[in-house]
Amino acid sequence: MTGVPLPYRVTAVRPETADTVSVALAPAGAAVLAPFAAGQFAMVYAFGVGEIPVSVSRIDRHELTHTVRSVGAVSAALCALRPGDLVGLRGPFGTGWDLGRARGRDVLVVAGGIGLAPLRPLLDAVLAAPHAYGRLNLLVGARSAEDLLYARQLRAWAGAHGPLNCAVAVDRPSPGWPGRVGVVTALLDDARFTPANTTAYVCGPEVMIRATARALRAVDVPADRIRVSLERNMRCATGTCGHCQLGGVLLCRDGAVIGWDRAGSLLSVREL
CATH class of the missing domain: 2.40.30.10 (Translation factors)
Structure with a gap:
């Protein structure tokens, strides 16, 4: 560095x-x-x-x-x-996604809006070595089809018959939209994973991260196996401005990727 x-x-x-x-x-x-x-x-x-x-x-x-x-x-x-x-x-x-936590396990990637961007290198790494992991799911949500990142690649992933199960939902469908309508958490019902043997990676707006983490905890995905990125809070990257501080955590120094076992309590305090 x-x-x-x-x-x-x-x-x-x-x-x-x-x-x-x-x-x-x-x-x-x-x-x-x-x-x-x-x-x-x-x-x-x-x-x-x-x-x-x-x-x-x-x-x-x-x-x-x-x-x-x-x-x-x-x-x-x-x-x-x-x-x-x-x-x-x-x-x-930053800390990175720590993909080593997922070896031998099902991988669940949940992205909201531009949150797909920091998750794409993780997907690249898993797809480069699919036999090192279990089932791979990518769930993507956006406000509209026009707001989807990497639209061509998403279409290829969704139409492929390989190791990746890809599903996409939008909040505001345009005429002719062929996919799902609604929030990204609704796609969890069709994902293929064993909760106790899953590592999940989540990035997007904070409200989406909260909802996704809570939905995953409700089906017994362990909290420390839910990795979330709170990068939207960062500014200086050196731990000096304090803009990204949550409790005793400076996200630019200790994150921005942290487990839900830590992030959940930090974000709950901010809700009060």
Whole structure:
């Protein structure tokens, strides 16, 4: 990990939705960041604007992809990047998904909205070694079909007859939408997993994380086997601003991925 941003060059930009793009980056010089694990994040610096924490959405050795939604000045600048442009990267930061917990177990991945982005490297890793795991389920929810990330890949996953059981639901269906309608937790009924032998990975809006974790606990998935990402709370990545503090936990230092056995009590306190 480095405290000084290293220059990375944009190699490709792919629009995902009306306000979200995936930006592929490669080292612009000989210096490279240490390898990232699935679930970790970088501080991405838009020159002359500022930096924000963004999880990696694909890892290909030293090349990284970040999926960014335009919600502020820095993210808007990142969404406006073009191939050949430079950004600064610091990292890796964060605890990662800890996929080792899932070896030999069923894997349940639940994503809401842009929460699919930090989960994609985990899916890549499991699909690269399917015999190391049990059954693999991917459940994806979004407000509408137009808000779904990686739409082409989702269609391929949903239509494949391989190790991945993929299901998608939207809240607001457009005319002709062929899939499920409703919240992502409704898809749990059709997922194939044995609760006591499952590791679940959940990322999305906080209300969706709470609902999913509670639904999984209701069918006896162990709380420490439900891994959630609370990355939306982060800002500085160094534990100095306090923006991501929940109780005694600094998410940029101790997370952002933590088990529901810890996250549940922390978020319950915030509800009061």
